[in-house]
Amino acid sequence: MSQQISQLPGCPGRDEWLQLLGDAHGTTDALTGRPDLTAHLEGCGACQDTVDDVRRYYGFLQRGRAPGLTQEQRLSLDERVRMLAGQWRAPPRVPARVGWAVSFAAATALVFLFVAPMLRSATDPDKQTFAQAVSAAQKGVQTAEVEGDVQFAGVDGHWRLLRAGDALRTGDKLRSLKLAGAPARVVVPGRFELTLTAGAELELLTVNPSLAFLRVRQGEVECQVDKLRPGQKFGVMFAGFRASVLGTRFTVTNREEAGVAVQVTDGAVRIDAADDPQAPPSETLTTVRAGHLWNFAAGRMSLEPTPVPTVQTEAAPTASTPPPASDAESADRPVKAKRPVQKEFVIEVPPQSMPMDDSAAPLPKAATPAKR
Amino acid sequence: MISAVQDLNDDKTQADAVDVALVQAYQRGNGNALTELYRRHGRRVESIARNIVGPSSELEDIVQDVFIELQRALYRFRGDARFTTWLHRIAVNVALQYLRRGRRKGFLRWVGIEKAETSQLHAGESRLEARDTCRQLYDILGKLPEKKLTVFALYELEGMSLDEIAAALGIGVNTVKSRLFHARKDVFETARLRGVLPPHALQVVR
CATH class of the missing domain: 1.10.1740.10 (RNA polymerase sigma factor, region 2, helix turn helix motif)
Known part of the structure; x- marks a missing residue:
């Protein structure tokens, strides 16, 4: 810490004296062996004053040292330390084998607690990586059975006849011929079965091993959904609404003349207003349970306990309170999707009343569930 | 020697x-x-x-x-x-x-x-004076940042060597020197500003 004060012809600064004397704990021992400093100090009044100041300062430090414990306190402390020493017991030595076993158990527990959930989350469809999502989208789903005349169009836009074994991928479109007599049927084993009446058209918004979201553009489509496994979702978009399956099988029907209706025969279906199948659940309009019919027509929404197999209501559409809708196409054409066995719901939207812009068409206040 | x-x-x-x-x-x-x-x-x-x-x-x-x-x-x-x-x-x-x-x-x-034990008081100093000096010093030290205070107290008051302080605090000797340098300046400046170094405080320092 001792430093050489080189500019002796000039006066050392106060900080230098401070450090120099400080290194000698405030004493003038710092000047021992420094005849140049001693000589300078003797001849320089200003430096003498400075050194006096510094020495006073160090004297102040010494006098200011805090007092220690009194004898009484020290005896008390002795007693406490003796008690402390008496209470101590040497911890038992743990055999090495036990130590290894405990370490192994701790490592195993860590794996189960942290690593396994991480691996599970990696395979969770909701947390899949972008590459995994792309791979799943490219893979699509395989049809096992196709009955009737169903055409599909891939990314190239060319319509081709769908055959059993063809893969359905995200973005594909399906349609049944308008002049076909019997409904066409497409079966994806383990996932869903679609029945398209003549002239029905739908778009596969998302189809992969986990998710299946369809948009019914026109006509009538009957959907039978197998039991959903954890992470799987199935939903049908139509005219600004989204029907999300809470159970296993359902039917959606959307007809031009009958508005929108959802009929559930088994399980439950959640209805909310959304145009994006991946959008987070918006405020649920209603949950239609088995044996109930939800209907939205002429700007009014209703929920009936009476199960109706298929909505054929001749509800006259009015434009007084337009319901939300997403695309003009669905507003122009009737859409129907139906589900036969376990869960069924039918949705009918009066196409004339569909607004063209979703943002400008929030759900009407009158669209609260009401007994019809 | x-x-x-x-x-x-x-x-x-x-x-x-x-x-x-x-x-x-x-x-x-x-x-x-x-x-x-x-x-x-x-x-x-x-x-x-x-x-x-x-x-x-x-x-x-x-x-x-x-x-x-x-x-x-x-x-x-x-x-x-x-x-x-x-x-x-x-x-x-x-x-x-x-x-x-x-x-x-x-x-x-x-x-x-x-x-405090009477023996700890300096010669000629009353208990009141000792208490006042002590209070002033620790008032000043109380304003120091913790790192400077520790080094300063261990060196200036406790009399530990720089090496001992470095080992006790787990820091380098040069760091101790630096902190001590700045702490000395800070304490000295504050002491002067507070007027705790009147001329009559001059004492014989060991």
Whole structure:
């Protein structure tokens, strides 16, 4: 810490004296062996004053040292330390084998607690990586059975006849011929079965091993959904609404003349207003349970306990309170999707009343569930 | 001179060996070894603590806590470092913990000086003067950042060497020098501004 004060012809600064004397704990021992400093100090009044100041300062430090414990306190402390020493017991030595076993158990527990959930989350469809999502989208789903005349169009836009074994991928479109007599049927084993009446058209918004979201553009489509496994979702978009399956099988029907209706025969279906199948659940309009019919027509929404197999209501559409809708196409054409066995719901939207812009068409206040 | 230094080093080595033997005895289950360690180092621990926290009424508790910490840690002591260095480190850490707490309840800190031993007062100084000087110094030190305060107190008040401070705090010697340099300037400036260095305060310094 001792430093050489080189500019002796000039006066050392106060900080230098401070450090120099400080290194000698405030004493003038710092000047021992420094005849140049001693000589300078003797001849320089200003430096003498400075050194006096510094020495006073160090004297102040010494006098200011805090007092220690009194004898009484020290005896008390002795007693406490003796008690402390008496209470101590040497911890038992743990055999090495036990130590290894405990370490192994701790490592195993860590794996189960942290690593396994991480691996599970990696395979969770909701947390899949972008590459995994792309791979799943490219893979699509395989049809096992196709009955009737169903055409599909891939990314190239060319319509081709769908055959059993063809893969359905995200973005594909399906349609049944308008002049076909019997409904066409497409079966994806383990996932869903679609029945398209003549002239029905739908778009596969998302189809992969986990998710299946369809948009019914026109006509009538009957959907039978197998039991959903954890992470799987199935939903049908139509005219600004989204029907999300809470159970296993359902039917959606959307007809031009009958508005929108959802009929559930088994399980439950959640209805909310959304145009994006991946959008987070918006405020649920209603949950239609088995044996109930939800209907939205002429700007009014209703929920009936009476199960109706298929909505054929001749509800006259009015434009007084337009319901939300997403695309003009669905507003122009009737859409129907139906589900036969376990869960069924039918949705009918009066196409004339569909607004063209979703943002400008929030759900009407009158669209609260009401007994019809 | 050289032989004196040699004797001193021998004494240090012998003291270290005794400390290690006591620690080993304690590790084998001899509780009296802790009492002996307290007897040997209790005053030093107390001194370190009081120079960091000031005249605190909690000084007794601080020393006790240091030895509680020491008791817990003794089982892990392997003799890689000197026992005293290790003990100083514990003492500084415990004292700093109290200091942080004490800054939140500073009104308790000046109780201890009332019970100070008379022998600790400087010649010609009344208890009131001693108390005032002490209060002024620790008022000034209380404004120092913790790192500067620790180095300053250990060097200027406790008289530890730079190497000892570096080992006790786990920092480099140059860092100690730097902190000490700035702490000296800060304390000196504050002392002058507060007028605690009147001309009549000049005393014979050792």
